Structures are given as structure tokens and as C-alpha cells.
Amino acid sequence: MATTFFFPVLILLSVFHSIHAQSVEESFISVDLFKKGIDFGKDLAVKKGISALIPFQLPQIEAAVKIPLIGTVYLTLSNISLNEVNVSSSSVQPGDTGLILIVSGASASLTMNWGYRYVSVLVISDNGTASVQVENMEVGLAVSLNNEEGNLKLTLLDCGCIVNDLFIKMDGGASWLYQGIVTAFESKIRSAIEVSIVEQIGDVITELDSLLQTIPRAVEIDNVAGINITTVNEPVLDGYSLGVEINGLFMAMGESHVNKSVVTNSTKTIQSLVSCGVPAKMAGISIHERVLNSASSVYFNAGVMNFIVRNQTFLNTVHWKHIVPRLYKKYPKADMILNISASSPPVITVTSESIDAAINVEMTVEVLDEGEPVPVACILSMFTISGNPSISRDAIKGSIILNDFTMHLKSSSIGRLHIGMVKPFIEIILRTVGIPYVNLMLSWGSSLPGFMGYTIHNARFDYVDSRIIMCTDFHHVKKV
Structure with missing residues (x-):
């Protein structure tokens, strides 16, 4: 999944711009990708990236919460799955050191299983399912593209994800535990989503760079010429x-x-x-x-x-x-x-x-x-x-x-x-x-x-x- 996620970024990086700089070897083909083309590649990259990301599994989350009159309750969220992502706005801008892509106003839907147990005289446990709705999520990344001995090298300069709004709906379990789970897990779910998306993007950029390094110095046209x-x-x-x-x-x-x-x-x-x-x-x-x-x-x-x-x-x-x-x-x-x-x-x-x-x-x-x-x-x-x-x-x-x-x-x-x-x-x-x-x-x-x-x-x-x-x-x- 990581190989194909953001793969269309290559559309933004495999097109070319001519410059008047001095080098040992001359160039005779140059290609400029203009703003209209950059936006086209950006839209394609976002669309393909989302389709490759879904479904996406987040790591299991565990926590211990002290609840008045009850004591310490051990809570677990598992099978956390990102099932849907919608992007309302995105932009890309060539900067001084690289390409900057910003996604804003994104929403996401997740499903998960929850469970708890606490010990009094007896061990008491329960479980159920939950749905999570993420709103106003923002993702930004900056990449650089350099010439390294005749090959293009792609480097992730910075990447960040912010989840602004999070809504949890519980199904099953004891109703008295609802607020405790929301309080205990909201920040952890938010953090897990942000960290996972950043890590995923980092893996993708690394794989894209590896793919760029495999591009040969010469492309065969036929059995005579390259x-x-x-x-x-x-x-x-x-x-x-x-x-x-x-x-x-x-x-x-x-x-x-x-x-x-x-x-x-x-x-x-x-x-x-x-x-x-x-x-x-x-x-x-x-x-x-x-x-x-x-x-x-x-x-x-x-x-x-x-x-x-x-x-x-x-x-x-x-x-x-x-x-x-x-x-x-x-x-x-x-x-x-x-x-x-x-x-x-x-x-x-x-x-x-x-x-x-x-x-x-x-x-x-x-x-x-x-x-x-x-x-x-x-x-x-x-x-x-x-x-x-x-x-x-x-x-x-x-x-x-x-x-x-x-x-x-x-x-x-x-x-x-x-x-x-x-x-x-x-x-x-x-x-x-x-x-x-x-x-x-x-x-x-x-x-x-x-x-x-x-x-x-x-x-x-x-x-x-x-x-x-x-x-x-x-x-x-x-x-x-």
C-alpha cells in the first residue's frame, strides 16, 4: 500500500524545467510543468493517495483511567480502521527549496472495537464498537528534489498532520463508562491518527526516492538506439x-x-x-x-x-x-x-x-x-x-x-x-x-x-x- 500511496507525486517530479546554469554536460531536452499542470498532478496525487490509504489500520491503544466510585478501569481500543477520507481543499506550491503540498478541511471516518475491565471483588469486563468522525484535519508536507550524480533524489523536508475536531459515538457497553472512554481516548486517538499519517507519508517518500534511483541513465528506443x-x-x-x-x-x-x-x-x-x-x-x-x-x-x-x-x-x-x-x-x-x-x-x-x-x-x-x-x-x-x-x-x-x-x-x-x-x-x-x-x-x-x-x-x-x-x-x- 505504501508503494502506491502518493505514487502520482511522480507526475509532479518527473516533469522538467530548463535553466541557464553551467554544467559539464549539456542538456537538449527541457520540460516545464506550469501552474495548471502542477494543480492537475496535485489533484491526481491526492485522489490516488486517498484510495491507496483506505483502509488503513492504526495501532492498538491502551490506557488506565481512574473513575470516581469505581476505581481503575483498563481500557483498550483495537481494530482501529480508517475507512473514508474526504478532502475539501488542497494546494501545491513550488517553494525555494522544494514542493509544498497542503491539504485542509479534510474529514475522515474510523471504526474500532473497544473493551474494558476492572477489578473489584470480581473481574468485570465489557466490550462494544465505536465510530469516530474526524473533521477539519490538515496535512502538510514539503519535499525537495535534487540532482544527485545524474539521478533525481527526493527528500522529505517536513511533514505534519493536525486533527482539529474529533467526535466519538459508542455502541454497546455500560452507559456510565461512555464519558470515561471519551475523556481517556480522545487525545490518544487524535495523536494516533496524526502520527500514523505522518509515518505513512514518510515511508511513501522513501519508497518514491528508491523508485527514482532505479530510473536508468538511458532508455531503449529500439534495438538500434536509446x-x-x-x-x-x-x-x-x-x-x-x-x-x-x-x-x-x-x-x-x-x-x-x-x-x-x-x-x-x-x-x-x-x-x-x-x-x-x-x-x-x-x-x-x-x-x-x-x-x-x-x-x-x-x-x-x-x-x-x-x-x-x-x-x-x-x-x-x-x-x-x-x-x-x-x-x-x-x-x-x-x-x-x-x-x-x-x-x-x-x-x-x-x-x-x-x-x-x-x-x-x-x-x-x-x-x-x-x-x-x-x-x-x-x-x-x-x-x-x-x-x-x-x-x-x-x-x-x-x-x-x-x-x-x-x-x-x-x-x-x-x-x-x-x-x-x-x-x-x-x-x-x-x-x-x-x-x-x-x-x-x-x-x-x-x-x-x-x-x-x-x-x-x-x-x-x-x-x-x-x-x-x-x-x-x-x-x-x-x-x-
């Missing part, structure tokens, strides 16, 4: 947002050069790189173009940026006999294959309006001669494309356009090719077949990652200073 999620610089919490910077660069799987983040103090003014304006959003995510270029480099070096095009209607020499007559003359009515591969990592640039990419491609044209592929020409091309991401129905989608491309002949076994004649035909194929096919694939989208059943929602994109800025809300994803 992303370095080492924390860089100290997290920043102010009156408006909270967050942290991470390295964010892609790396080849198997690489072990993820450095520990070394943080130095800085007196520079803290300023968020993410500005979302109005309408207010829960979070802002900033991704530098170097993240995209690091992915480009990793996948290029892995040798996965190549593909083969075959079994297409236009890939037969009969369709090229007027454009490349020597090809048709040497290989009449022969099927063709295009072997396309990137000759260098694509260079990605984030402009003020889109994400642009320059892709250098080497296209080898092969002809099937008696079933065997024979290279006949190699053409060097550079494509420039622009794209824009979008989010719809819990999936990230996108579209691209072809801006321009160039072609140069590298080698040929069928004589000199007139590139000026070939290029328009290739452009028609690209614009009418290639780009629409890519956009069809992008329109299907990829499912967005979720956390505890929540994912980003109603996101909008902007491009500022070589960074992609995504301003977003969160919402619950219904299970199908």
Missing part, C-alpha cells in the same frame, strides 16, 4: 513552474559513455526556455534540433538508412526507353531495382516554421539480367524536405513536403546519362508516389507514451531558437 536521460543541473522550483533538464541525446545501444552529471553553482538568472502563452497549458516541452541530429547520426551509423524499391510498374526499362534509350537497348523489357541509401547522416534544422531536413542519397539502379541484378548506374541526390508534427486521438502524426532535390551522375555502365531529362521524371514519381506514400504512413501515427493511464492532449507546436516547443495538457486514456 536516449540519454541523465539529469543535468539542479531542478528548479519557483512560484510558477517546476522541472529539470536532461541530456536527451540519442546513443547507440550498447554504448556505456553516459556520464554522471556534474553540477556547478551559477548566479545566472533562471529563465525558462519554454513559453506557452495563452490559453494556459499544463506543460511545455522543448527539444533542441541536436536531439534529432543525434538520432540521425545513430541510425545512419547503424546502417539502417537504406531501402530497396522493386516490383513497381515504372521499374521496367520499357518505361525509360525514351529517357534513357541505351538502357532499354541493352536491357529491353527488363525489370529494375532501386537500391537507395543515405550517404551521410541527414542534417535536421528547426526553422521558425517547420522542421527541415537535408538528405544526401546514393541511388544505385540495377537491372535484372536473367534474374541476376546488374548495376547500371549510380546517382547522387540531395533532398530537402520540410515537416510538421501534430497530435490527434492520442497519437503523434505528421506530414512532409518535398522542397527540392538535386541529382548528379556518379557512375554509369550504359554511357552518359542526361540528368536533365531524368530529373523531371524522378520528380514526378517522388511527388505523386513517394511523398504521398510517406505522408500516408505518417498519418497513421504512433501511439503516445502514457504514464499511469494519462497522456498528452490538445498539444500545439511552435519553433523557437532551433528548438521544437510543444505546449500540452494531459488527459486520461480510456482502456479499450
